[in-house]
Amino acid sequence: MRMIGNLEGEARARTFGDYLYALGIDNQVEVEKDDSWAVWIHNEEHLDKAKSLLVQYMQNPEEPRFRATAAAAEDRREQKRKEQIAYEKRLKERRHLFRPLTTYGFGPLTFILICASVVVFIFSKGGDNKQAIMDLFITRFEIVGGYIHWQAGLPEIRHGEVWRLITPMLIHFGFLHIFFNMLWLRDLGSMIEGRQSSLTLAILIVVFAAGSNLGQYLASSPDFGGMSGVVYGLMGYIWIRGKRDPGSGLYLHNSTVVMMIIWFFLCLSGMIGNIANTAHAVGLIMGISWGYLSSLRHR
Incomplete structure (x- = not known):
């Protein structure tokens, strides 16, 4: 997991995190200090793309495409939760x-x-x-x-x-x-x-x-x-x-x-x-x- 940069404010950080997640880029945003939020990328294969998108977001955070992905990100999280539940069920059956x-x-x-x-x-x-x-x-x-x-x-x-x-x-x-x-x-x-x-x-x-x-x-x-x-x-x-x-x-x-x-x-x-x-x-x-x-x- 690698950090690609910081954003000011929780709302902005989570909006960008949702945007990345909707694109299939697993990430994590964490508060550091003085309301500065670090953006971490899980897979190093996505580093370059994520850095490029972060630059674009910082230049124009109000651009509609960044704010229109919250629902898609939540759908992907729900799918991940279902997959995890199914995996745990199979694991329990194996035991x-x-x-x-x-x-x-x-x-x-x-x-x-x-x-x-x-x-x-x-x-x-x-x-x-x-x-x-x-x-x-x-x-x-x-x-x-x-x-x-x-x-x-x-x-x-x-x-x-x-x-x-x-x-x-x-x-x-x-x-x-x-x-x-x-x-x-x-x-x-x-x-x-x-x-x-x-x-x-x-x-x-x-x-x-x-x-x-x-x-x-x-x-x-x-x-x-x-x-x-x-x-x-x-x-x-x-x-x-x-x-x-x-x-x-x-x-x-x-x-x-x-x-x-x-x-x-x-x-x-x-x-x-x-x-x-x-x-x-x-x-x-x-x-x-x-x-x-x-x-x-x-x-």
């Missing part, structure tokens, strides 16, 4: 978003993914029987003498088994692994389906799963699985999209984001055990990027 989730239950795609993950978990005996689900890993491998052996270059995918890019997300090792991933998927996935669409969620999941799985494979080995990379992708997307585009209806409380970030770094530290940290990181980066880029069209 109570997790309660309405129970009214429409699971999103259909979210429900299908949870069921598929549970079926794979049971079929693989909690992830212990890897041979039974080898077609879901990003590439085939075998463990001999405690070492993992696989053919480099993802030959199965190159020969048409493209589902392997995303199906590792259905594999989980242990009850806590699948339990917490499904809890997060239920909330985040259902939110996106309820506020946007199942198609949007499907696209996000395919992209986040493929990206995080490839990242984890390149960083370690094909012996990994879980929905965590997708969950972090969805979290990053909702977090940034909601902050930059409140009208989207997406919202994550700051405490939720902080908790997820703390967990991310705990896993990264090695204190939690063997974790697919690269999948987490790639998913989070992709989600944040997608949330930011998609919000640009709605600002």
Whole structure:
């Protein structure tokens, strides 16, 4: 905000302020001393135009065009007030978003993914029987003498088994692994389906799963699985999209984001055990990027 000059008397200052406001130039007039009023311009892009108009006004403050804009300025203020009320209403709705989730239950795609993950978990005996689900890993491998052996270059995918890019997300090792991933998927996935669409969620999941799985494979080995990379992708997307585009209806409380970030770094530290940290990181980066880029069209 920059000051462009002073005017004598409140009436003159407010008349000029109304004139600028009616032209779309946001401003503020403030008394300083001895009935001298400062004129402040909010946006520096309007400085030159506002200064030119101030010179014209000071030369002939009684010119009709300056006094004929009070009604237009008030109309614009009323419109701004309505927009602010609508914005605050949307913000309030976002803060109570997790309660309405129970009214429409699971999103259909979210429900299908949870069921598929549970079926794979049971079929693989909690992830212990890897041979039974080898077609879901990003590439085939075998463990001999405690070492993992696989053919480099993802030959199965190159020969048409493209589902392997995303199906590792259905594999989980242990009850806590699948339990917490499904809890997060239920909330985040259902939110996106309820506020946007199942198609949007499907696209996000395919992209986040493929990206995080490839990242984890390149960083370690094909012996990994879980929905965590997708969950972090969805979290990053909702977090940034909601902050930059409140009208989207997406919202994550700051405490939720902080908790997820703390967990991310705990896993990264090695204190939690063997974790697919690269999948987490790639998913989070992709989600944040997608949330930011998609919000640009709605600002």
